[in-house]
Amino acid sequence: MVIGRRRLLHLLAGAAAVPALPRAAFALDYPTRPVHIITGYAAGAGPDIMGRLAAQWLSQRLDQQFIVDNRTGAASNIGTAIAAKSAPDGYTLYVAVSTNAVNQTLYQNLSFNFARDFVPAAFIGATPFVLVTTTQFPAKTMPDFLAHAKQNPGQVDYATSGVGTGPHVAAELLKMMTGIEIVHVPYRGNYVTDVVAGTVPAAVSPMPQVVEFIKSGRLHAVAVTTGKRWPDLPDVPAIGEFVPGYEASGWYSLVAPTGTPAEVIARLNTEMNAGLDDPTLHARILALGVEPRPMSPPAFGEFIAAEIDKWAKVIRFAQLKPAG
Numbered sequence: 001m002v003i004g005r006r007r008l009l010h011l012l013a014g015a016a017a018v019p020a021l022p023r024a025a026f027a028l029d030y031p032t033r034p035v036h037i038i039t040g041y042a043a044g045a046g047p048d049i050m051g052r053l054a055a056q057w058l059s060q061r062l063d064q065q066f067i068v069d070n071r072t073g074a075a076s077n078i079g080t081a082i083a084a085k086s087a088p089d090g091y092t093l094y095v096a097v098s099t100n101a102v103n104q105t106l107y108q109n110l111s112f113n114f115a116r117d118f119v120p121a122a123f124i125g126a127t128p129f130v131l132v133t134t135t136q137f138p139a140k141t142m143p144d145f146l147a148h149a150k151q152n153p154g155q156v157d158y159a160t161s162g163v164g165t166g167p168h169v170a171a172e173l174l175k176m177m178t179g180i181e182i183v184h185v186p187y188r189g190n191y192v193t194d195v196v197a198g199t200v201p202a203a204v205s206p207m208p209q210v211v212e213f214i215k216s217g218r219l220h221a222v223a224v225t226t227g228k229r230w231p232d233l234p235d236v237p238a239i240g241e242f243v244p245g246y247e248a249s250g251w252y253s254l255v256a257p258t259g260t261p262a263e264v265i266a267r268l269n270t271e272m273n274a275g276l277d278d279p280t281l282h283a284r285i286l287a288l289g290v291e292p293r294p295m296s297p298p299a300f301g302e303f304i305a306a307e308i309d310k311w312a313k314v315i316r317f318a319q320l321k322p323a324g
Contacts, residue, residue, distance in 0.1 A: 028263045030090055034065040037254070038083040039095040040076025046206065046288075047076075050124050050252040051095040053285065057275040058268070066093075075164065075322070077103060077110060084112035088259030093121065093268070096255045098166045101307035105315045106164045107322055115308055118255040120300035121265050122272035125290040126249040128226040129167045130236070131158075132210050132219045133202045134195060142223045142242045149180035156182045158202040159191035163323040167204040169311055170225045170248035172318040177243050186323065195219065206250060207232075207289040225249065232289070251307075252290065253300065269297055 037055050041047040048070060055066035071079035076099055086092035096118065104114045133139070139148040149156050160167040163186050175182065185191075185200050192210060195203045196218050203210070207230065213219040214233065221236040227247040229238050240246045254272065256265060273294040275281045285292045295303065314320075 028267055030264050030267060031062055031064040033091065034067055035091050035093060036067050036069045037093045037095060038069045038071055038079050038086075040071060040073075040079030041095075042072050043070055046127070046208070046250070046290075047095045047097050047252060049288065050285075050290065053281070054095075054122075054124060054254060054272060054275070057278075057281060058271055061271045061274065062267075068095075075099065075103060075107075075162075077107065080114065081111050083255075084114075084117040084257060086257050088257040088261075090256065090260050090264035090268075093254050093256050094118065096253045096304075098250045098307065099164070101304065102164055102166070102169055102311045102315070104308050105312040106320060115304065117258050119258050119260055119265060120295075120297045120304060121254045121256050121260075121268045123293055123295035123300045123303065124252040124254065124272070124276065125285055125292045126226070126251045127288075127290045128207050128224040128230050128249060129170050129204050130207050130210060130214070130224045130230075130233075131171075131202065131204050131222040131239070132195065132214065133222055134198045135217070135220050136198060137201050137220065140220060140222070142237060142239060145222050146178055146180060146242070149182050153181040154183060156202060157185050157200050158182050158204055159185045159187055159195055159200045160204055161191065162186045162188065164315075164320060166248070166250045167206065169314050169318075169320075171204045172320065173248055173314050174239065174243065174246065176314055176317050177246055192219075211289065231286075265297055 037051050039047045039051045048068065051068045055068050058066045071082050080094065080100060083092060083094035100114050139145040158171060162168065168184060171182065171184065191200065191203060192213065194200050196213060210219055214221045221233060223237050223239045224230050225239055225248040227238060227240050229236065254268065276292040276294045282292050
């Protein structure tokens with residue numbers, strides 16, 4: 001997800017205006033110096049935006065600077081490696097996303113192990129992907145799309161932002177669960193204009209990149225990948241309504257290097273959850289296409305383990321390899 005600079009500045013300015021709630025009493029003297037939040041993505045991308053909203057909230061709550069540090073490259077693995085090797089003292093955090101759970105299996109020779117080298121601090125929220133088609137595509141409903149794909153194996157192309165991305169593995173999960181054979185067209189840049197133009201007939205996309213095209217009628221939304229319908233598009237069904245058990249979401253979170261004191265993790269979790277419950281910040285995150293979801297560290301840890309296991313099965317089934 002990429003948002004223009006003006007829109008980003010507007011959102012961050014709004015977040016800065018979120019009123020601080022009374023802080024809980026903590027005996028822990030943390031933080032006493034600035035905290036760096038590393039993200040493996042460029043400025044304006046979804047993880048960067050979520051990291052900056054979290055940083056502004058935590059800066060207000062904890063009376064100390066939280067600074068986002070963009071370390072891009074290698075499908076976010078460069079930034080992840082830097083964070084994994086940082087001192088486990090609470091002064092380096094990492095914006096972990098659904099791609100980290102995918103990369104655990106997709107890449108064989110990483111210098112870190114996401115499950116082993118990080119501890120969960122705070123889950124921020126989940127975001128849907130959406131299956132969209134051109135307005136000329138013959139199938140308008142999810143059952144019709146599945147039927148069309150089965151009748152035309154290997155003849156329906158769909159675009160995503162790259163191999164191993166959340167939208168790609170979401171489509172591979174659909175293939176695994178339904179037996180359809182649709183053809184992946186990975187892009188390194190913007191694929192939405194090609195779908196709108198009809199160069200590629202379909203895409204599986206993060207919601208924010210296509211929602212305005214859906215609302216304007218330039219793209220047709222077949223279904224969302226989340227377990228339930230998305231509130232902002234209530235007429236668009238969930239894939240799980242037709243494929244029982246199907247669910248795939250992108251997500252954003254904060255994690256810390258393994259060994260970070262439990263008291264620091266508890267404080268970060270409490271303060272970030274307060275932000276997710278704050279009506280103003282909650283509304284701003286929701287407006288970005290992300291559903292705020294407070295979690296305890298143990299629940300978040302179970303979620304990560306389940307995500308890694310789930311996507312490992314899909315990657316092995318589809319025999320996915322990293323892009324060269």
